[in-house]
Amino acid sequence: MASSNSKSQIFGAFRAIGFCCNHVPFSMKTKGTETFVVTAVGRTFHYYQCDKLRLVFVGNAQPEPIQCVVLNHDGAGVFAAYKNVIKLFVRATEKSTFLGHEGEVHTLLPFGDHLLSIDSENCFKIWDVREKELYGEAHFDPATFLVTCAVHPSTYLNKILLGSRQGAMQLWNVHTNAMIYTFKGWGSAVMSLAQSTAIDVVGVGLESGCVLVHNLRYDETLMKFQQDWGPVTAISFRQDGINTVASASPSGHIAVWDLDKRQLCCVMRSAHNGAVTGMQFLASQPLMVTSGPDNAIRMWIFDQSDGSARLLRSRCGHSAPPMKLRYLCPGGRGIMSAGLDNSLRIFSVTRDVELNAEFSQGALMKKSQGKRDKPESLKLPPIVDFVVEDARRYEWDSIVSCHVRHKAVHTWNLQNKTVGKHSLVSIHFTEGAKPSCVCITACGNFAVVGMTSGHVEMFNMQSGLHRGEFGGPQAHTGCVRGVAVDGLNMEVFSGGADKTIKFWSFYGKKLLHSLKLESPVSSMVYHRESSMLAVSCDNFDILVVDTDTKRVVRKFSGHGNRIMDMAFSPDARWLVSSSMDCTIRTWDLPSGRLIDYFLVESPATSISFSPTGDFLATSHVDDLGIYLWCNRSVYSHLSLRPLPADFLPHLVDLPSSVVLDGEEKINGWKGMGPEEGHLQEVKGQDGIVPEQGQVVPISKGLLTLSALPKSRWHNLELLDTIRLRNKPIEPPKQPKEAPFFLPTLPGLEPKFIPLSESDIPLNEPSASRIINLGKLKPATVFARSLKECVSTGSFGPAVEILKGMGPAAIEGEIRGLSPEGGGSVEQLEFFVRLLLDQIKMGTNFELVEAYMGVFLKLHLDTLTRSTGFVPLIEQLLQHHKGAWQQLQTDMNRGACLLGYCRSATV
Secondary structure, three states, rough: OOOOEEOOOOEEEEEEEOOOOOOOOOOEEEOOOOEEEEEEEEOEEEEEEEEOOEEEEEOOOOOOOOOEEEOOOOOEEEEEOOOEEEEEEEEOOOEEEEOOOOEEEEEEEOOEEEEEEEOOOOOOEEEEEEOOOOEEEEOOOOOOEEEEEEEEOOOOOOOEEEEEOOOOOOEEOOOOEEEEEEEEOOOOOEEEEEOOOOOOEEEEEEEEOOOEEEEEEEEEEEEEEEEEOOOOOEEEOOOOOEEEEEEEEOOOEEEEOOOOOOOEEEEEEEOOOOOEEEEEEEEOOOOEEEEEOEEEEEEOOOOOOOOEHHHHHEOOOOOOOEEEEEEEEOOOOOOEEOOOOOOOOEOOOOOOOOOOEOOEEEEHHHOOOOOOOOOHHOHHHHHHHEEEOOOOOOOOOOOOEOOOOOOOOEEEEEOOOEEEEEEOOOOOOOOOEEEEEEOOOOOOEEEEEEEEEOOOOEEEEEOEEEEEEEEOOOOOOOOEEEEEEEEOOOEEEEEEEEEEEEEEOOOOOOOEEEOOOOOOOEEEEEEOOOOEEEEEOOOOOOOEEEOOOOOEEEEEEOOOEEEEEEOOOOOOEEEEEEEOOOOEEEEOOOEEEEEEEEEOOOOOEEEOOOEEEEEEEEEEEOOOOEEEEHHHHOOOOOOOOOOOOOEEEOOOOOOOOOOOOOEEEEOOOOOOOOOOOOOOOOOOOOOOOOHHHHHHOOOOOOOOOOOOOHOOOOOOOOOOOHHHHOOOOOOOOOOOOOOOOOOOOOOOOOOOOOHHHHHHHOOOOOOOOOOOOOOOOOOOOOHHHHHHHHOOOOOOHHHHHHHOOHHHHHHHHOOOOHHHHHHOOHHHHHHHHHHHHHHHHHHOHHHHHHHHHHHHHHHHHHHHHOHHHHHHHHHHHHHHHHHHHHHHHHHHHHHHHHHHHHHHOO
């Protein structure tokens, strides 16, 4: 057995994207002129601004999934309940906790300074929010009155109305903790309650589908409507002067009823793909917000001539689990994903509202009119495989996809986010020959399609025309499981169920080489920059093939179930694989060993590395989200060792919508330092462990960068240009008038009377009387630290102070070293010694170059006038030339070695 368990050495949970809401009804409140909506998403909640459905913040993750969530009466606080615990949050900060329920809380109702909560044990409690204590409680017999919902009638002080499964309703006074009145009901369970725009009148939705408008004062039903789609899951009254009420159903349809004419006004069919669990009109606006378990929040506007509504804006994710995802190049700002909900979506990983969209498949709502089919049923089947190549994204379609049991390969337009112009149909199409895998060339001009019948065909992306096939009569005797094309359009690689990988000439379509395997190919992933082809087999092995030498160079074994996906790191040093055995493994290609291994709750169906290598994205079985894992090697120093054969992996929780308190954070948050287990401390060239944030060379003679963002040093020499560009254009100003007491000569133009020689003091020196204000300034923290570093001989503290400043502050410190800026010639000498020390050590190389450029630009005249700087400047020049010569030599040597390894035949 393994000696110890460990979390992932390389990957840390970052956050989840693609979530909007779930089956828990949302809560809406108006605060000032803005309206806010809060939704539950697993163990967290999302707080949205209604004007554009913009995500304001995400609540901290809780130990269990949130079962109900409501906004406080002023919209500033959020009440969230999980299990039998209720918590109050102000933004994302937890303020109060209410304990006392024995069952799971399923209903929360805030009114004034009190909060009503109802649990599964049929007990409701009244909490004083300010005092954070229990105000009152009552228990009901589930056989006679099982509470299902509650509402606070408008103007009814300290009163709440409870609905029950038996159909009866009760009006309670929470101040006296006494029941006031019992409404007999209508013989069907009360599913939803809502306050109308009229006093004493509420809306009641029943399990039988009846929608009732009931007067509480006289216990009289004013109106009754019947919807045909089952129970009323939500009900809401329009609040902008139009007397209508909307009722929702489990089938996703919404009925709008005219209260003046007492008839059906319109029907909003397929408003959601599933039940509508939340629905509410906005105050004084013809807008309505709905939500459902399909992971979608939609806002509708009632501006049609017939009184119906149209979709104004929406915020959606996948309504069914995504099965394949890929990062977009270059930059990796977006992730494309294809799900079982027949949709192709793009998500932004940098900004919450940027790029988030679903690719359009046409006017599905219009096509479904007059038919019983839902718009979702008119979509293309779920995508099995898709490839993105953005080389020609502005000229023509740049995405191809093959679908489940579908005869054609479809193209998609990345620029317009719509389905493309072409459907690529094989010339060998039969009921048993369907597309199984696709690939696009690096130039974006051709698509290669593998078929279940064993054929491999090529199509033109611009015209959609067939451009030939590989092999004859078939490329493989079994199903083609993967295809790839090299970066120069010279060779095509295909792998099939016939246990072979074949190499084809791109232009001649002839077979160049065939590689026989021990097991059928399951999938293939190709890394064009390194010419490495990763092949997963049905026996759960992974083979790495060098397509230049056409040989298997690595074989990885260890997965205990079907391999779902693989991903190369951008530098092709690592290969990450996911399997149905719920593991995610990282293989080191140079050593051929397993270096990272961890378990997840549900198997990862697809994985993708970001183009910059800083994140790994995963999708999982029965999960609607996309999860991002940060690569610790980008943010900290890791010393990785191969894992032992008896290593036991640790179960790692999936990331939440927000990073958990106490967990590791990156990029300026909590440190991503090494963990216990197989991670070793990184030591410097002298065997000394560096301080946190300090970067030291691995060995003597190597140059080390500072690991700071480029924005900290790149613009130092361009600050003057930036200031000139950003300087606002000021309008001409009227010159200030001279003070009245200055003597002037008489005339049309005012002229000052010059001073006579007798007015000039005799003791005034002939030198300039302009006071040098710089000499009056106190020494800065950097200047004092620089002086101390000269005495100690170590310039590390002074460099760390500069590294914490922005470009403008750094330029101000360097400018202030001169005598004119309040410094001295001695401080200029100290700074030259700092530059010389850092060049000798080989640390912070790019920072030293930037600092040296600014220093010479500002103080070159002062340095040339003083002969005392000549020895220091000569030493600085000598070591600077040596560093650059060494860097050029090492780069040339590495380029030659890399070229030899790529071209040599071993």
